[in-house]
Structures are given as structure tokens and as C-alpha cells.
Amino acid sequence: MIDTSSAENPPKCDSDVYANGKSVMIMAGANATIIEVIVKEAARISGEPVDWHYFGGRANIMTTGDAEKVREVLTRLVTLQVL
Numbered sequence: 001m002i003d004t005s006s007a008e009n010p011p012k013c014d015s016d017v018y019a020n021g022k023s024v025m026i027m028a029g030a031n032a033t034i035i036e037v038i039v040k041e042a043a044r045i046s047g048e049p050v051d052w053h054y055f056g057g058r059a060n061i062m063t064t065g066d067a068e069k070v071r072e073v074l075t076r077l078v079t080l081q082v083l
Helices: 015-020 032-046 067-082
Strands: 022-027 050-055 058-063
Touching (some): 015 058, 022 067, 032 050, 032 058, 032 067, 058 067
Antiparallel strands (some): 022 058, 050 058
16 A cells, blocks of 8 residues: 555655656646655656656656656556556
């Protein structure tokens, strides 16, 4: 089970990821708790730095690591959320 206790008030986006990261996915319709859990899990599974921030009412998920690797992990995680 994934711990969601710290996701209710997510911290600010990591400054390095925010300034230097590549956008790997835009998410709409999910609340901050769900996004935070998905992003933390993507970072854990991929081993890459991943973080997110809201931009225009949508979550912009970014990485300073291997963007394709992170995108693949995120796609698998988001697909699982829908099932």
C-alpha cells in the first residue's frame, strides 16, 4: 500500500526539476494527493528525479533524468489508476 499521508499538502516542486527539467506528462482531472502519490512512485520505480507543479490548472510532471524512462513508468502507473 502506498502511503498518502504526506500528499495532502504536497511540497513545492524541486527547484532543480522546476528550472531544468523536461516535461514528461500533463495531467488534468486528478487532485494533488493522487498526483503526488503517482509522482513519488514514478521517481521510486524509475530511479530518476521526478516532480510536478500546477500550470494552467493542470499538473506538469517533469524530470531532470531520463525522460523516456520516466514517461514509460508514468504511463504504466496512470493506466493502473484507471482500471
